[in-house]
Amino acid sequence: MTTKIKLFIPGPVEVSQKTLAAMTGPMIGHRSSDFKALYRSIYPGLQQLFQTKQPVFISTSSAWGVMEGAIRNLVKKGVLNCMCGAFSDKWFDVSKRCGKQAAALQVDWGQPIDPTAVDAQLATGQFDAVTLIHNETSTGLMNPLKEISDVVRKYPDVIFIVDVVSSFSALAIPMDKLGIDLMLTGSQKALALPPGMSLFAASGAAFERATQLNDRGYYFDLLEFKKNAEDFMTPSTPTIPHIYALRSKLEEIFAEGLENRYQRHVQTNRVVHDWVNANGFEFFAKDGYRSVTLTCIKNNRQIDVAALAKRVREEHGFQIDGGYGKIKGKSFRISNMGDETVETLKALLAAMTATLQTM
Ligand SMILES: Cc1ncc(COP(=O)(O)O)c(C=O)c1O
Secondary structure, three states: OOOOOEEOOOOOOOOOHHHHHHOOOOOOOOOOHHHHHHHHHHHHHHHHHHOOOOOEEEEOOOHHHHHHHHHHHHOOOOEEEEEOOHHHHHHHHHHHHOOOOEEEEEOOOOOOOOHHHHHHHHOOOOOOEEEEEOEEOOOOEEOOHHHHHHHHOOOOOOEEEEEOOOOEOOEOOOHHHHOOOEEEEEOOOOOOOOOOOEEEEEOHHHHHHHHOOOOOOOOOOHHHHHHHHOOOOOOOOOOHHHHHHHHHHHHHHHHHOHHHHHHHHHHHHHHHHHHHHHOOOEEOOOOOOEOOOEEEEEOOOOOOHHHHHHHHHHHHOEEOEOOOHHHEOOEEEEEOOOOOOHHHHHHHHHHHHHHHHOO
16 A cells, blocks of 8 residues: 555645645735735736736635635626536535525536536626636536637626636636636646635726625625735735745746746646547546546446546555545546656556556
8 A cells, every 4th residue: 555645636736845845835914015026026927827917816715715705705796606516516505505595506517617508698677797617517517708708898787707716727717808807717737836715816807896896795795805915915824834835836837938837737627538539438527618627527438436536546656536425436537746757647548547457
C-alpha cells in the first residue's frame, strides 16, 4: 500500500511542494503595509488572468460562499439558473434558499445549455440575473460561454454571473469582452492551490445592482469588497497563507506563459481522451462540449468503478474519482488540471490500464 496518494480527482487537485512551501511565509497583519504590498503584487496578474480591468477580490471561503453572495448581492427581480449538472443544479436551490425568485433552465446532465433557450427565457422580462457554470465539473461538460454571453448581452438589465471554478486559468476566459458581470473561481482546481480561498471580479453594473439591494449581508457584501480593495485590503481577515501560495503560483503561470499553459491543458486532456477511446469507454458529456480540464467517462463497460478507484489508489498511489452524485459508479472522472503534464497523465493511465486488465 502506497502512503503518498497523488490526486487526479477534479478538485482538490495535487498541490506541489513549492506551493505548500510558499504558504509558510511569515504572518503579517491584514491592515499592514506588508499585506497591501502583497495584494498589490498579485493584482495585475489576477486582472490579466480574469481578462478584466475591474477589481479582483479575494474571498476567504470556498466557491459556494461567493456563489451564494452573488445571488444575495445581484438578484432583485428574479434569477434564471442554467442547470446541467450537480453544481449548476444546486445553484438553483441556493437561489431559493436566499429567498429569491428563481427559475430553472434544466437540461439533462451531460448536455449543454442551449443559448436560444436562454434567449427565450430572458425575453419574458422576468429575470434580472442569470447564473451559468462554464465547466460543469460533475459531468465534464463545458458550456458554450461565448454563444450564451452573446445572448445575455442583448439584455443590458440582466446581470450575468458565471462560475469558472474548474476552468479558470486553464483556458482563456475574457471576462470584460464577454460581458460577464461577476466571475468567480476557487483555489483548489486549475490553480492547484489548497481549498479555502476564492477569487472573483465584478463589473460596474454589478456594483450598481448591489447598491439597490439592502439584504447583502456582510461577509460577501460586494460593496465591502470593492471599498477595501481600493486600498488593497479585504473586508475581513483573509487567508494569508493562500495568498502567498497564489503569488507563487502566478509567478509560475506567467513564467510558463499563458498560451503554453492553455496548450498543456489541451494536450493532457487529449491524452485522457485517447485512453477513453482506446479502452472502449464513452464520454459522459456531449461531443463538442467536453471539458478541457477533466474527463467524465461513461461506465458503458459496466466495470466496478469503486473497485477500480480503490485498486488504482492502493496499488499505484493515484486517486481518481468514482463519479459524482446521481452518476456515481455510472461514470468516473479524471482531472488534468493544474500542474499535470502528459507524463504524469500517462503514468496514471498506464496504472488504470494495468488494473483493468486484471479486473
Ligand atoms: C463548477 C463548480 N462550482 C462550484 C463548486 C463548489 O466549490 P466549493 O465546494 O469549493 O465551494 C465546485 C466544486 O467542485 C465546482 O466544481
